[in-house]
Amino acid sequence: MQPLHATTKLRYGRNCDNGLLRKLLCFYKCVMYSNKFEVIICYLFWIGSVFYGIYGVYNVKKEFKYIDDIYNDFENGWWDKSSKKDVSDFEWQTMLSIFKQLYPWLILHMIVSEFIRSTDVRVLPYWHCIIGTAFITNTMGIIGLLLVIAQPVFFYCISKLNKKYYIWICNLICLVLILYFKSLCNSKNYYVMKYSEMQHYIIMLTISWVNLRCLSFSIDNLSKTKLLHLLSYCFYLPTLCIGPFIQFQHLKRSYAAHAIDLPKRTFKLLISFIRFGFWLLFIEFCLHFVYVSALSYQIQLVRNLSSSALYGYGYCMGQLFHLKYVVFYGLSTSIAKFEDVKAPATPKCIGRIHLYSDMWKHFDAGLYQFLLNYIYFPTVGNFTILRRLFSSMLCFSFVYIWHGIEYHILTWAFVNYLGICVEQMIKSLSTLSFIQCLQEGWKQRLLCAVYSPLLAISAISNFYFFAGTDIGNIFVERIFQSKYFPLKRIRD
Known part of the structure; x- marks a missing residue:
């Protein structure tokens, strides 16, 4: 290793006298030794700024006393009627509704899946199709089932042509149809289909995730597409409505996994449920104090915020969005990991x-x-x-x-x-x-x-x-x- 003065000459291409060299060494040591102190100062400044901004958003809470709640953005809080909870986040409320409908089906899904793994694991793809189809039919009706199942069948037929660009054309057609179906939300035809706004949102989520799975599966298995595996992949219940995206090769590994280490896997599953359940309750608790979603509908109120409160509001929006998807993806991937499916990390x-x-x-x-x-x-x-x-x-x-x-x-x-x-x-x-x-x-x-x-x-x-x-x-x-x-x- 070269001494410091040698590297200094080499780096700057000129000789340095001893006085200048000593000054450079002294300055170098000061910077290096103060680095930890500098990091601590940055952390304290960052944390202090964040909490000060959040406090500014909290103070906006009292302004909602003078705003008529004509859109039912609030409901009674947990402890008394005087406290209000922000329930205006449509995505969050819809996902909570999905979880309430989904959890009995997920319990049934896991129990039967473990039984199949202990008897004949080859039956597992059929079970994925059955339980996913039953849930969609129960939640969204026959029309919803037809909308979801249309994409896998369409992609399966196109994949028989053994051309990737045909699959991409197929995908573009499906995306256009999905966008058209989404546009029905703002037309009279939306009500003819007899779907509530929440049902329409759930269907949109489901067919959007199914679109990614169909494209991925068709490209990866271009010459050996099996309709059973494609349907099993698309209808895999833990990720059916809420994601995240998991490649078929990771799901396929579970088709050969037998029911082993059940107590250990169950313990890990319970720990994961406790972890993500805590964040779910944390979000619900925070919505009693920081009205992030309701504030998004009050444009003039946001415009009048102080700079610190405005930036705190932006930070709260980002953290709420992050925590929502920690809960969404965390609960679904916990079950996938329990079933030996390699799942992506939470946000x-x-x-x-x-x-x-x-x-x-x-x-x-x-x-x-x-x-x-x-x-x-x-x-x-x-x-x-x-x-x-x-x-x-x-x-x-x-x-x-x-x-x-x-x-x-x-x-x-x-x-x-x-x-x-x-x-x-x-x-x-x-x-x-x-x-x-x-x-x-x-x-x-x-x-x-x-x-x-x-x-x-x-x-x-x-x-x-x-x-x-x-x-x-x-x-x-x-x-x-x-x-x-x-x-x-x-x-x-």
């Missing part, structure tokens, strides 16, 4: 994420793997910059269409795509020689300073996704109207 806390790419990698790991395996890698070719940007654009285009063609989703997807592109450019620049010459601590500080604006843009794009265009515009207005960005107000 990573957004408070620990500061890069666009990390958000996509660690929030919905199943969807991320789907995009990589079936869109990005097949199109990226030789991994040149232009090919990578093009493949990323295809991924975000698919995400936009799959989530629904709406303006706020387009804004979210487009800004995320731009963020990924800028992040890749920064990573490429970080390999330049003059940056590599920096000490690790200074390199990290430089990258943090460069990535911080990207983090802000990422957060704002997510606010469009969480709460719609009006709320997202308010955050943009506030940032660019601050004393640091004295720009003209964005007009509605």
Whole structure:
């Protein structure tokens, strides 16, 4: 190993006298020894800012006393009638309703599955089809069952042509039909089908997840597609309505798994249920104090928030969204893991994420793997910059269409795509020689300073996704109207 003065001469290409060298050594030691202190200061500042922002959102609670609850955004709290709980989050309330309907079926699913594994595991795919079909019929009726089963049958027929581009054409047709069915929500035809708004939402969730499974299965098993396995994969009850995406090869492994280590697996399942049950109750408890969802419908009230309360509101939106999917995916993947199915990890806390790419990698790991395996890698070719940007654009285009063609989703997807592109450019620049010459601590500080604006843009794009265009515009207005960005107000 070379001594420090040798590396200094080599790095800067000139001789350093002893006085300058001693100063550099002293400065280097100060920076290195103060690094832990610096990290502690950053943590304290971050945590303090978060709690101060949340406290600002909590104080907004009293403003709802003067707002008429004409849309039933609140219900009586747990302890007395004077306390109110925010129940305006349609997605959260719908998922709770799904869990209430689903849990008896899941218990039946697990009991019979374990019995089959102890007798004849070859029967397991048939059982997946039977229990999934029974649940859909009971919850959504025959029409709902036909809507769900149409995609697997369609993909199975197209896969017999043994051409991947036919499968993609089939998928695009299905996506267009799904979007058309979604548009019925705002038309009179919606009521002719005799579905409630919640039933319509459940069907949309189910057929959207089934679409991913059909595409994945058909591409992976192009020349050996079995209708039984495709239906079993699509109707696998734990992930049928709420996800996440799991590849068929991981589910197929459970077809050969016999009922072994039942006490150990049951113990792990109970621990997982306790863990995710705690977060479910934590969300319900917090909704008594922080009215995140109800606030999203009060545009003028949000506009009048102080900057600290507004940014705290944005943080609360992100954390609520994160915790919801920790519960959704956590409960479903707990059962999948109990049945020896390899399931993706639950979403990573957004408070620990500061890069666009990390958000996509660690929030919905199943969807991320789907995009990589079936869109990005097949199109990226030789991994040149232009090919990578093009493949990323295809991924975000698919995400936009799959989530629904709406303006706020387009804004979210487009800004995320731009963020990924800028992040890749920064990573490429970080390999330049003059940056590599920096000490690790200074390199990290430089990258943090460069990535911080990207983090802000990422957060704002997510606010469009969480709460719609009006709320997202308010955050943009506030940032660019601050004393640091004295720009003209964005007009509605």
